[in-house]
Amino acid sequence: MRPELEAFERLVTIISELRTQCPWDRKQTLESLRYLTIEETYELSDAILDRDLEEVKKELGDLIMHVVFYSQIGFEMGEFSITDVLNSVSDKLVHRHPHVYGDVDVNDAEEVKRNWEKIKLKEGKKSVLEGVPKSLPAMVKANRIQEKARGVGFDWDQQSQVWAKLQEELSELQHEVESGAGAEKIEDEFGDVLFSMINYSRFIGVNPEDALERTNKKFIQRFQYLEKRAAEMGKEISSMSLDEMEALWQEAKKN
Numbered sequence: 001m002r003p004e005l006e007a008f009e010r011l012v013t014i015i016s017e018l019r020t021q022c023p024w025d026r027k028q029t030l031e032s033l034r035y036l037t038i039e040e041t042y043e044l045s046d047a048i049l050d051r052d053l054e055e056v057k058k059e060l061g062d063l064i065m066h067v068v069f070y071s072q073i074g075f076e077m078g079e080f081s082i083t084d085v086l087n088s089v090s091d092k093l094v095h096r097h098p099h100v101y102g103d104v105d106v107n108d109a110e111e112v113k114r115n116w117e118k119i120k121l122k123e124g125k126k127s128v129l130e131g132v133p134k135s136l137p138a139m140v141k142a143n144r145i146q147e148k149a150r151g152v153g154f155d156w157d158q159q160s161q162v163w164a165k166l167q168e169e170l171s172e173l174q175h176e177v178e179s180g181a182g183a184e185k186i187e188d189e190f191g192d193v194l195f196s197m198i199n200y201s202r203f204i205g206v207n208p209e210d211a212l213e214r215t216n217k218k219f220i221q222r223f224q225y226l227e228k229r230a231a232e233m234g235k236e237i238s239s240m241s242l243d244e245m246e247a248l249w250q251e252a253k254k255n
Contacts, residue, residue, distance in 0.1 A: 028069070028073070040059060118152070139198065143198050143202070162200045172192070173186070229252075
């Protein structure tokens with residue numbers, strides 16, 4: 001047996017044993033595991049952003065364990081097994097890659113994505129946006145919505161057009177703020193700006209979620225450096241002037 005198959009079989013066996021022999025594992029349900037799976041996914045995301053490949057390996061293991069766990073519960077319910085899960089995704093991959101397993105010719109990755117969305121519509125989906133989870137964080141959801149719309153040709157042709165649209169949305173936001181518009185109108189225009197920013201990020205090859213998270217981490221590191229240096233100086237940040245804090249901030253950037 002191939003080592004990867006042997007390792008997978010071992011995991012399936014362990015999960016099956018835990019469901020009968022461990023009180024905690026025995027009481028878990030699809031619903032109780034859901035939040036843990038979301039947490040594990042974010043932990044994997046953190047490891048990827050940190051470029052910690054050892055941690056990526058561990059978090060991937062946790063996610064695979066969750067897939068097997070869900071499948072074991074499905075088997076106990078008489079609904080599906082890990083075999084059904086694996087065959088289902090394999091069948092889908094073969095069906096949606098006719099350029100590999102059929103006689104369809106494609107020129108690039110973009111054409112593959114367009115074909116993918118067209119095939120999904122033929123499978124019975126009424127909208128290309130049906131596959132976007134409702135519970136996704138807003139920024140991730142906006143990015144996925146735009147990618148799926150692009151998959152069927154609904155997109156700008158040139159990067160310059162997207163940049164012009166962003167400038168237009170910024171002007172509209174500024175106008176509403178300066179004119180004293182209501183909070184709802186300002187929020188609406190601010191949302192348009194964010195959506196346009198995410199749209200522009202696609203055209204310049206930037207993942208907006210990754211970019212913002214990197215900035216979050218960078219800010220945290222610099223701010224904590226500022227806190228540490230202020231403490232070393234015997235000062236409270238709240239009592240420091242903006243000039244003093246800016247000096248420490250620039251010091252943090254250099255370090």
